[in-house]
Amino acid sequence: MIVDEESKVPCPARMAIEWLESAFTNWSKEKAEQKSCWQVIGCPFNIRCKCPAFVNRAGRRCWLVAGTMGENPFCTHLTKLKDCTECSFYIEIKCIKEQDK
Structure with missing residues (x-):
């Protein structure tokens, strides 16, 4: 339990901040490791830059x-x-989502 050092009373705000920090510690690493469809499929740049999924960042x-x-x-x-x-790629993503359930 997190407590305010001066009064030894639990500090809800500090508890919330520390929980959020711990919850998102690896989030950016996990996001960086996830590949988009154009990376997996190997779409050339001239195709990828016009792709609706690429333009809308929905890889x-x-x-x-x-x-x-x-x-x-x-x-x-x-x-x-x-x-x-x-x-x-679709099958791989769907399998990952099913495993997370």
Whole structure:
């Protein structure tokens, strides 16, 4: 229990700050280690810079961005597949999310 050094009374504000600091200590490291779809698939820069997922910074959730799939998908990788559910990146992310549950 965290207490105020002078009065030896618990300090809720300090407790909250310390909890948040401990909760997010590894968050930035984990975020840095996570790769986006264009990194995994290996999209060239000239394609990636126009991609809706790249422009909207949705590389870990590219299938949710309008324009990445549909009749005329922007995703060049998707043109080889029936839809996003066949993509190895999508399957990998879904498996990770299922394990976290």
